[in-house]
Amino acid sequence: MFLINGMKQAVLPASDRAIQFGDGCFTTARIVEGRVCMLDAHLQRLQVACEKLFIAYTAWQELTGEMIELAQGVERGVLKVIISRGSGGRGYSAANCQHPVRILSVSAYPVHYDRWRVEGITLALSPVRLGRNPQLAGIKHLNRLEQVLIRTHLEQTTADEALVLDSDGFITECCAANLFWRRGRDVFTPRLDQAGVNGLMRQFCLQQLALAGSRVVEVYEREAALSSVDEIVVCNALMPVIPVRQYGSQRLSSRELYSFLAPLCEQTR
Structure with a gap:
């Protein structure tokens, strides 16, 4: 309708x-x-x-x-x-x-989100990069050709979601979600002042982590930074948060961050 x-x-x-x-x-x-x-x-x-x-x-x-x-x-x-x-x-x-x-x-x-929350998802690095533009970064404008190309490539793989870098090679987001990763007690998420969408669930997760006293750092990091992480989660207003079970050949079994965020995100209903 x-x-x-x-x-x-x-x-x-x-x-x-x-x-x-x-x-x-x-x-x-x-x-x-x-x-x-x-x-x-x-x-x-x-x-x-x-x-x-x-x-x-x-x-x-x-x-x-x-x-x-x-x-x-x-x-x-x-x-x-x-x-x-x-x-x-x-x-x-x-x-x-x-x-x-x-x-x-x-x-x-999207009913597959129910399955994803239980099973976790796989990520694949996208060859399509987001152009840096601080004037438009953060907002959800109608110019989505980059995401169309990212999704088109993703559908040629067996992965569930794409890890997307910006044109300078920094981790930015997924095709249709933001992401966080945990290394020990520290939580990281990409800075989005140059590219990407500052999603509502991302903002909510940042607030909840801050209230819990967690150390959260917004960073410019390259893809290699994910090789030593303990956990990755992705989020958007619909999911609302989903664990990543595998990135490339790297398997991720920890759900500590996901277990903290999931019940809080469900309260946003």
């Missing part, structure tokens, strides 16, 4: 800048028992992204109501919200774009 500016439809004008330039932002939320998990955080993410992209979106009350309404009656599902700059002007100029467009849709929950 799709809602576009509050109307049940699934068609956008060809002039919409989401189509023309990928000009907009989005968020993807988990629905559990008719409620949008982390609703306020998802709305704040969209607000921050619109500010960074200079999209003058103001209909937050209408959007909030539609998110709540679409989730009602859904036992488990996925709610995606897109904000496009809309139509107007010619070429790259956004001077005449006065009416941003909101697009909401609901889809089935």
